[in-house]
Amino acid sequence: MTVLELDEINTYYGNSHVLHDVSLELAEGEVVALLGRNGAGKTTTMRSIMGVTPPRDGTVRFDGADLDGLSPDERNELGVNLVPEDRRVFPTLTVQENLTLAHKLADDPRPVEEMYELFPVLDPLRSNQGQNMSGGEQQMLAVARALIQRPKVLLLDEPTEGLAPVIVDDLREMLHDVVSEDVTVLLSEQNVNFAFDLATRGYIIDTGEIVYEGTIEELQQRDDLLERYLAVSPEEIA
Amino acid sequence: MVLQTDGLTRQFGQLTAVDGVSLEIDDEEVTSIIGPNGAGKTTFYNLLTGVLEPTSGAIRLRSDGELREITDDPPHEVARRGLSRSYQITNVFEGLTVRENLRVARIAREGRTLDFRSRAGSNEAANEQIDWLLELTNLAEYADTECDELSHGEKRKVEIALALAIEPTVFLLDEPTAGMNPTETRKIVSLIHRLNDEIDATFVVTEHDMDVVTDISDRIVVLADGAVLAEGEPAEVLADERVTEAYLGSEAL
Amino acid sequence: MSTHDDSVTSRIGEFTRDAVRNGWTRERCVVLLSLGLLLFGVVAPSFQIYLFTEFLIIALFALAFNLLYGYTGLLSFGHAMFLAGGSYGLAIFLQESEPYVSNVVGAGPAPLVSWVLGAVFAVSLVIAMAVPIGWLSVRLEEIYFALITLAFGMLVYSVIIQNPQGLTAGSDGINVLLGVTEIGGAEFRLGDRQIYYYLTLGIVGASTYGIWRIVNSPFGTICKSIRESPERAAALGVDVRFHRWMTFIVSAAFVGIAGVLIAGLSNVASPYHAHWSESATAVVATVIGGATYFAGPIIGAFVYLYARWGISRYPALEAHWEFFMGVLIILVVLYFKVGAAGGLYMLRTWLLDVQAAYRRGGANAAVGFVRESATNKLRRDSDASESDTGGVER
Amino acid sequence: MISTLSFVSVSDLVIGLSLGSRLFLIAVGLSLIFGVLGVLNFAHGALYMIGAYLALAFTTQVIDNFWIGVVAGAIGVGVIGVLIEVGTIRPLYDRVEADLDQLIVTFGFVLVIHEVVRFVWGSQPYSTPAPDALAFSVSVSGSTFSAYRLFVIVAALVVMAALWLFIRRTYFGALVRGTSSDREMASMLGVDVPRLYTGVFFLGSFLAGLGGALSAPLQSTSPALGEQVIIDAFIIVVIGGLGSMFGAFVGAMFVGLMQAIGPSFIAAGHIAIPFLAMVLVLLVRPEGLFGGLGE
Amino acid sequence: LGGGDDTISLGALYIFSGFGSLYGEEAERGYELAVEEINNDGGIDGQDVEIISRDTEGDPNAGIRQMTSLIEEENVDGLFGLDSSSVAQSIAPQVQEYQMPLMATHAATPFLTSPEGEHDNSVGNEWVFRNSNSLSHDMYGAAQVAATLELDEWATIGPDYAFGYETWDYFQAYCEGIGVDTAFTEEQFPALEESDYSPYISSILDAEPDGVITPLWGSDLTTFLGQAEQSGWFDEIEYTLFSVGMGTDLPADGSPLPEGELASTRYDPFEPDTEENNEFRETYVEEYDTLPTYNAEGAYRAVYLYRNAIEEAGTNADEIRSTFEESEHTGPVGEYAFAPETNQATVPAIWGEVSYDDEYESNVLDSLEVSDPSPEEMQQALEDAGSDLPTGV
Ligand SMILES: Nc1ncnc2c1ncn2[C@@H]1O[C@H](COP(=O)(O)OP(=O)(O)OP(=O)(O)O)[C@@H](O)[C@H]1O
Ligand SMILES: Nc1ncnc2c1ncn2[C@@H]1O[C@H](COP(=O)(O)OP(=O)(O)OP(=O)(O)O)[C@@H](O)[C@H]1O
Ligand SMILES: [Mg+2]
Numbered sequence A: 001m002t003v004l005e006l007d008e009i010n011t012y013y014g015n016s017h018v019l020h021d022v023s024l025e026l027a028e029g030e031v032v033a034l035l036g037r038n039g040a041g042k043t044t045t046m047r048s049i050m051g052v053t054p055p056r057d058g059t060v061r062f063d064g065a066d067l068d069g070l071s072p073d074e075r076n077e078l079g080v081n082l083v084p085e086d087r088r089v090f091p092t093l094t095v096q097e098n099l100t101l102a103h104k105l106a107d108d109p110r111p112v113e114e115m116y117e118l119f120p121v122l123d124p125l126r127s128n129q130g131q132n133m134s135g136g137e138q139q140m141l142a143v144a145r146a147l148i149q150r151p152k153v154l155l156l157d158e159p160t161e162g163l164a165p166v167i168v169d170d171l172r173e174m175l176h177d178v179v180s181e182d183v184t185v186l187l188s189e190q191n192v193n194f195a196f197d198l199a200t201r202g203y204i205i206d207t208g209e210i211v212y213e214g215t216i217e218e219l220q221q222r223d224d225l226l227e228r229y230l231a232v233s234p235e236e237i238a
Numbered sequence B: 001m002v003l004q005t006d007g008l009t010r011q012f013g014q015l016t017a018v019d020g021v022s023l024e025i026d027d028e029e030v031t032s033i034i035g036p037n038g039a040g041k042t043t044f045y046n047l048l049t050g051v052l053e054p055t056s057g058a059i060r061l062r063s064d065g066e067l068r069e070i071t072d073d074p075p076h077e078v079a080r081r082g083l084s085r086s087y088q089i090t091n092v093f094e095g096l097t098v099r100e101n102l103r104v105a106r107i108a109r110e111g112r113t114l115d116f117r118s119r120a121g122s123n124e125a126a127n128e129q130i131d132w133l134l135e136l137t138n139l140a141e142y143a144d145t146e147c148d149e150l151s152h153g154e155k156r157k158v159e160i161a162l163a164l165a166i167e168p169t170v171f172l173l174d175e176p177t178a179g180m181n182p183t184e185t186r187k188i189v190s191l192i193h194r195l196n197d198e199i200d201a202t203f204v205v206t207e208h209d210m211d212v213v214t215d216i217s218d219r220i221v222v223l224a225d226g227a228v229l230a231e232g233e234p235a236e237v238l239a240d241e242r243v244t245e246a247y248l249g250s251e252a253l
Numbered sequence C: 001m002s003t004h005d006d007s008v009t010s011r012i013g014e015f016t017r018d019a020v021r022n023g024w025t026r027e028r029c030v031v032l033l034s035l036g037l038l039l040f041g042v043v044a045p046s047f048q049i050y051l052f053t054e055f056l057i058i059a060l061f062a063l064a065f066n067l068l069y070g071y072t073g074l075l076s077f078g079h080a081m082f083l084a085g086g087s088y089g090l091a092i093f094l095q096e097s098e099p100y101v102s103n104v105v106g107a108g109p110a111p112l113v114s115w116v117l118g119a120v121f122a123v124s125l126v127i128a129m130a131v132p133i134g135w136l137s138v139r140l141e142e143i144y145f146a147l148i149t150l151a152f153g154m155l156v157y158s159v160i161i162q163n164p165q166g167l168t169a170g171s172d173g174i175n176v177l178l179g180v181t182e183i184g185g186a187e188f189r190l191g192d193r194q195i196y197y198y199l200t201l202g203i204v205g206a207s208t209y210g211i212w213r214i215v216n217s218p219f220g221t222i223c224k225s226i227r228e229s230p231e232r233a234a235a236l237g238v239d240v241r242f243h244r245w246m247t248f249i250v251s252a253a254f255v256g257i258a259g260v261l262i263a264g265l266s267n268v269a270s271p272y273h274a275h276w277s278e279s280a281t282a283v284v285a286t287v288i289g290g291a292t293y294f295a296g297p298i299i300g301a302f303v304y305l306y307a308r309w310g311i312s313r314y315p316a317l318e319a320h321w322e323f324f325m326g327v328l329i330i331l332v333v334l335y336f337k338v339g340a341a342g343g344l345y346m347l348r349t350w351l352l353d354v355q356a357a358y359r360r361g362g363a364n365a366a367v368g369f370v371r372e373s374a375t376n377k378l379r380r381d382s383d384a385s386e387s388d389t390g391g392v393e394r
Numbered sequence D: 001m002i003s004t005l006s007f008v009s010v011s012d013l014v015i016g017l018s019l020g021s022r023l024f025l026i027a028v029g030l031s032l033i034f035g036v037l038g039v040l041n042f043a044h045g046a047l048y049m050i051g052a053y054l055a056l057a058f059t060t061q062v063i064d065n066f067w068i069g070v071v072a073g074a075i076g077v078g079v080i081g082v083l084i085e086v087g088t089i090r091p092l093y094d095r096v097e098a099d100l101d102q103l104i105v106t107f108g109f110v111l112v113i114h115e116v117v118r119f120v121w122g123s124q125p126y127s128t129p130a131p132d133a134l135a136f137s138v139s140v141s142g143s144t145f146s147a148y149r150l151f152v153i154v155a156a157l158v159v160m161a162a163l164w165l166f167i168r169r170t171y172f173g174a175l176v177r178g179t180s181s182d183r184e185m186a187s188m189l190g191v192d193v194p195r196l197y198t199g200v201f202f203l204g205s206f207l208a209g210l211g212g213a214l215s216a217p218l219q220s221t222s223p224a225l226g227e228q229v230i231i232d233a234f235i236i237v238v239i240g241g242l243g244s245m246f247g248a249f250v251g252a253m254f255v256g257l258m259q260a261i262g263p264s265f266i267a268a269g270h271i272a273i274p275f276l277a278m279v280l281v282l283l284v285r286p287e288g289l290f291g292g293l294g295e
Numbered sequence E: 001l002g003g004g005d006d007t008i009s010l011g012a013l014y015i016f017s018g019f020g021s022l023y024g025e026e027a028e029r030g031y032e033l034a035v036e037e038i039n040n041d042g043g044i045d046g047q048d049v050e051i052i053s054r055d056t057e058g059d060p061n062a063g064i065r066q067m068t069s070l071i072e073e074e075n076v077d078g079l080f081g082l083d084s085s086s087v088a089q090s091i092a093p094q095v096q097e098y099q100m101p102l103m104a105t106h107a108a109t110p111f112l113t114s115p116e117g118e119h120d121n122s123v124g125n126e127w128v129f130r131n132s133n134s135l136s137h138d139m140y141g142a143a144q145v146a147a148t149l150e151l152d153e154w155a156t157i158g159p160d161y162a163f164g165y166e167t168w169d170y171f172q173a174y175c176e177g178i179g180v181d182t183a184f185t186e187e188q189f190p191a192l193e194e195s196d197y198s199p200y201i202s203s204i205l206d207a208e209p210d211g212v213i214t215p216l217w218g219s220d221l222t223t224f225l226g227q228a229e230q231s232g233w234f235d236e237i238e239y240t241l242f243s244v245g246m247g248t249d250l251p252a253d254g255s256p257l258p259e260g261e262l263a264s265t266r267y268d269p270f271e272p273d274t275e276e277n278n279e280f281r282e283t284y285v286e287e288y289d290t291l292p293t294y295n296a297e298g299a300y301r302a303v304y305l306y307r308n309a310i311e312e313a314g315t316n317a318d319e320i321r322s323t324f325e326e327s328e329h330t331g332p333v334g335e336y337a338f339a340p341e342t343n344q345a346t347v348p349a350i351w352g353e354v355s356y357d358d359e360y361e362s363n364v365l366d367s368l369e370v371s372d373p374s375p376e377e378m379q380q381a382l383e384d385a386g387s388d389l390p391t392g393v
């Protein structure tokens, strides 16, 4: 069943037209990768879904309902969560407050303590302010803050950026678990291997247009696409 | 030796973020500092550049041919003495165009910050330098775009260009390729190689991308819990059991 | 002027035709504007000259304020203290030393010489104030900077009110009268409406040019970088605090010049000039004009002063002028995203587009363009969020 | 002129606390709105003035009941605050220079409110009688005070306690600090930002109105009422720490006591004392005595 | 806009915004009443009179801009008004240059009618007139009152600006000059718009003076009164002299001055008991439902001064000026003239005991019998006190 559907959306920043007729579909419980080079429009797509930069035309549907006109918080209410690429942890709130705030705002949240189990690194930092954390710690907190709200659709914008390899391993596993709980994930990544490990289907976006759509297996075979749009050479695919 | 730290320590309350780090960075070397998240890498940079004051320990930098203590110097003086950095969390002049961003660096570099009289951008030599940097970092296309209109990866390149622009003796790059796509990453790697070869620049780089680390490093330092866990030739360090466990995980060779 | 009248008019005609044909280059605009300003002093009704002189002075005040705010990112809520510094500097100098000057240079040129010396003294006084006050204030940023400058401003205000050593005449203020100067048989009164207008025009013009050069100099570029990210600027080798301090002093010095001029215009140095509400004038003018544009504060000062004047001409409005000014301020802020200057800038771009359409396809094309852009605008306004930042000519 | 004092007399203390209490009622709303919106609300003093006028109107012009006047003043001003926020502050949130634009709008409202009040009530000062139940004097160690003055001190303490509980209970502090530091992220996590802001504006304005209404029997009510007081409130908020409720309390009491003691030490300079204190605090501890500590 | 040919236009400069706006409102009532009467009565030589009023904002800078606009844009035939002494002092030299008559109706500083050169601050000139009495009159009266009270110690509490300080200076000088044997002790000058006078009140009570003179006005006075009452002021201080306490504000207020205290005013609606005054008072009460204040009366009388002058001499500014100078005038305050050199109207200050009048729901004064001083006596008093202050009369 389709949970999230983008139908020919066009998004602008002021006068500059960034997304051109982008269409996507996410079925329940699947992990879909959104790949493309820097500036291709991945973040903009996610912001369009979340409603922070709503598309000027085209529709975003969630569970069949048109999201047009809904504010980000209303979309969050429906179960959409975005982990932004620049992390955006609340700088003056402590780790505990960041988590508790997200917890209190959700209808059916996970317990706060569960997050510390998922990310043991955060445990000793409970009373550290967001602004005083290392880059990787912030990244983990950002992911935890989204997960705690038990989202239906999770938009992950480059979640592995700045994470140590061991932590990337952990994250991979964790997302596996998360997906098994029927969470639908849209994942944007520069770390192609990470995306390939998790996703079942993928889209490639380039200069604001979807140029490819297919399963990951197919994509892994398409050296031409990988090279042209993702600039990875086949040997780099583990 | 261009840069030396001596028992450098920094505490935040109970936490010792950097714990007695003594390092010597040699001329023309590329040193990678790796370590788990929260190991203290960025804090170490903040200490070197004068943003944070060490709880104890000393920092010495070679400038004008001799090793000088810079432990208590404020950031701008450290920069003037030849230590330049890029930020892990992008920190560029958002409201300025890419070209203006670089111009700021050039003006600072040339010590013309109090020049009221000439026109900004009228200095031909500086302009050439800026154009060269734009080419080098693949930003020419965005030269006249304001940074707040760039995507994340594009801004990352401005971040590096800024660090390069002040022609330091030592470059401190904090996760330079984070958020860049593979082509760009490769370009940054070759850029580091090139500068290292051509102008004998010294680099200290932190990275979580192991391909980059193995490619560029002459030497690797592993930090864990603020202290040096291992140090030495890349192959040797990466083969270290402790390093695999604390940091590399499945990326281990 | 009279002998070249024909050629001047023909040249103005030439310019105008050129301007229409080739678009408005910056140089041409400046030349036309200067001519207009020079003519203004001759042809305008006397009161309009007065009002315009006041506008020029307030424009300089706001412009100097914006050097600190718009370019360096520091909002000062106490800049009026330097306005007062300038006007009291002049007033006190004239009061205390005019007789001595007269002894030295003779009674004829004394008023002019005293004024010049007084102006120099006043600006030096302002700089002497700005050095320590700035040194302390630039330790703080953002709202804290605004508040500490407010505090210093009010301290200066209360010092003036307390009449230290009988220097400031307390709440009454000091009358400033610019006497008749006589040099080589020629007699003129510096305070004469027209003479004072040209004097102000010259000084404000030169100061504006000076500020324009400063914001476009390497110094100005560094200011902008500090506005955007002080940490990054420091990491590149900029001594941020020192640079802010210097900008503070430069800005104060220009405000001091405005203070000297305002004292001569209204013939009084009054404590009112130091009050925070006077600082607010610069802030309001800058905001309604558009802080991101160099000319923003000038346009804002114009709107502010002429709106006030316009209201005063209608007794029904004058009786409740604060209400109308308040509504005006609210509306301008609400409906002009980047201030009135931004509005003008967009209008200009739009007119040029219309012109281009006209040139491409005649009147029909132009009308078509107008219609299209109107519908586009309506559509864009209905978009929920749009991060159009404007700010073209920082 | 220095008079010999046995440090601080009881009467100075009572006067200082009562001064501080009224200042607190104004400053706390100002601080609250600043903490959330990042806007120094210049119209806060004008809102306080409306509160005083509404109390006056209910006490002497409409129904002769001071307490109803207080309630009406607080709620009425709260509603006016909501109208201002929804109509003119909210459209500016997404501006580049939102803070300053909003500040200027509130400045515009100072002028507008001022004229509207003058239109309705004229410029002449009014005095509001204290409620009958409190219209008697109390003698404290030789000095005479009205019972109402003491009541205001109690009222301020009650407000402080109520706010404290409210903030603790609702996780309001974190919500507010998080939202004010990153509005977009907060909305992505489910914060209805406009509603939160309107709510905060209501609360802040409500407190201003309450302060004005409660102060009415202590001073004359005239259109210029809020002008001086807003500057005092700024000082307090800075000394206490912007956005800190407890700071506002301590700052208000501090300034109140200083104003009470000041005149006995220095013949003039009452304007200067609070400003000097503010400069000192800013230089030594820029975030204010209780700023940056969280709530 | 502007004064056309068929109307006589006069420019009114008052404070209409901010703290002092009550003055503008009161003055407006006064001059509007005058205009209505005059125009109903056929105008001035058949021409309607029109008042163009402008707000000085109490700011010299704004005041001068408004004055310039009135003269140059509106072509007024004369100016009147001015509440703030600092505005008046900066405008005075200007009207001389414009050769434009100015009838000050309120601003009370003696320096306004002290010929330029007499004292550092003097700004008087032949174009500036004042039809109300000045602070100097008021304080001479206060000194006379003090002489009859024979108290040992006097203190003051006044607003922190020139008016507050000048009041205290003149009071001391005149007391010394006419030989009042007393000491001057505590002085307190709280800021304008002070919201709580308690600290100042307690400072004064601590000093235990027998009498206090206070020139507080407007909402400051109202605030002060409430707080003084609550601190037991009126039990402890024998006499409080409210200089111009019967000012603009009190008649309209619910908290009048305590009965039995002493106060002064620039105009008393019941004194002199002439037909002119009674008629003015009754018309005014009918129109505005409150007793006229001195600011209303001053503005009212200024319009009549212009009417009389223009009917006699036409709209030539110089002629108007000399008519002011030469004639005897009459108005609600009684008969008066403008003293030569100073152009100060010979209207004495009125001191009296405060009582409450049920009919008008307002405070009224029961005048004290004090003699009208001549300018020479006042001059003598200041000289005897060794003061360099000008009398301004
Ligand atoms: N605020 C903005 N204003 C104008 N243009 C913008 C803005 N943000 C992004 N853009 C432009 O929109 C395009 C798409 O940006 P987007 O951030 O969606 O890319 P991305 O695929 O996420 O890239 P990256 O991998 O670098 O994060 C880029 O060309 C960028 O320059
Ligand atoms: N100002 C501070 N106050 C308190 N703790 C801090 C502060 N700055 C950093 N820390 C803590 O110090 C530790 C080291 O942080 P640092 O940023 O140096 O890590 P890092 O090695 O750069 O990590 P990453 O790879 O994630 O960027 C972290 O646990 C961080 O939370
Ligand atoms: Mg992106």
Ligand SMILES: [Mg+2]
Residues within 6 Å of the ligand: A134, A135, A136, B041, B042, B043, B088, B174
């Ligand atoms: Mg780091």
